[in-house]
Amino acid sequence: MAFYGTYVLARSAALLPHVSGMRSAFGSRCMLIGRHQEGWQLAGLKTPMHHEWPAIHGGPVPLAEATGAPALAVWVSESSCLQYAAATPDGRSWTAHFADEAEADADVEGLIARGAQLPEGRCGYDHHEFCTLRLPEGVDVPPDDQAALGGNLLEWAAAAGLDTTAERILDALGTTTDETAVYALVAALGLEPLLPVEPLFDVNERDWRDAYRRGEDESTRVCRExxxxxxxxxxxDQPLPGADEFVKFLDLVAASRFGGGFTRAQLQAEAQRLGGRLPQAMTRAPHGLRPRHRRLMAVLVAGGRACLRCSSGDQLG
Known part of the structure; x- marks a missing residue:
């Protein structure tokens, strides 16, 4: 299945989901954390939860400031388009784009066929709204330039104290535009994988499934608004009284998956407390979206199929 989401490479004593600036930049749906030597971590995150999209901002800049070390992020669109962004603690930053032209063109044609209004340009993916590495309004996607990308990555690696060469970086980039390029790049930077950090539980556990699904319904409502x-x-489509408590429950589950939040027993107790707070009428078709709203979201997203998939209830796996 094609992947939408963000990979973040940074050095931190604390687990990356617990570092200031991570959630506001990339959301909180962290699915994996790979440890590497000298405190380096590679975190893989799915698309942000629906209610998190309005506040997404900053990219790797606040993360570099918080950790005091260079940070690199890669936004992956449908395993066919990669957008890179990097930052160093001294304020230097850059962004780059690399897409599979054939896949990107095919995506444009498919979206146009569904009536979406896409901006001009070769890449059919959204880089301004439903993307964690958002480009400023009016700023076009930078042209693909693998040599320049390799040079930027080499300078970033030097600032990070990582021993590599331009040849190794360019070999890793190759012509790949899916998430495997991220792992190849990490290896080219000389970072060897150690034991991964496993989450304590899944987000949608049976112990709190009803409360979580109600939270997703309200989360989607926030995105629609x-x-x-x-x-x-x-x-x-108006929020019901107390609905924000279920959205907060989503945040609580996400903040607890890698420790530092509630235990499973505490989450189960909170779900039981919330169980009687909202009427059963709140439960709707998958994630509260009616067919007409799915079509509306397809037009609003206009190329940002990450949220189109999420809004139709198809969470990325």
Missing amino acids: WTSRGEQLPDY
């Missing part, structure tokens, strides 16, 4: 561009939503 954000993409409505200020238009009045119909009454059945």
Whole structure:
């Protein structure tokens, strides 16, 4: 299955999900953490939860500031497009783009066929709204330049104290535009994998599944309100009293998966407490989206299929 999400490479004594700036930049759906020598970690995150999209900002810049070490992030669109962004603690940063042209063109054609209005440009993926490494409004996707990307990565590696060469980096980049390029790059930087950090539990455990699904319903509602561009939503799309507690439950589960939050027993108790807070009428079709809203989201996203997939209830795996 094609992947949408972010890979983050940074050095930190604390686990990356617990570092300031991670959630605001990349969301909190961290699925894996690979440890490497000298404190380096590679975190893989799925697309942010629906309610997190409006606040996503900063990229690797705040992470480099928080850790005091260079940070690198790669946004992957449907395993066909890679957007790189890097930052150093002294304020230097850059961004680069590398896509499979054939796949990107095919994606454009598919989206146009569904009536989406795409901006001009070769890449059919969204780099301005439903993307964790957002480009500023009015700034176009930079042209693909693998040599320049390799040079930037070499300078970043030097700032990070990693021993590599331009040849090794370019060999790792190759022509690959899916997530395997990230792992090849990490290896080219001389980072060897150690034991991975396993999550303590899945996000949608049976112990709290009902509360979590209700939270997802409200989370999606927040995203729909954000993409409505200020238009009045119909009454059945308005949040019910107390709905924000279920959204907070999603955040609590995410913050606890790698320790530092609630235990399984505490999450189960919180889910039971929330169980009677909202009427059963709140439960809707998958994630509260009706067919008409799925079509509407397809137009609003206009190429950002990460959220299109999420809004239709198809969480990325």
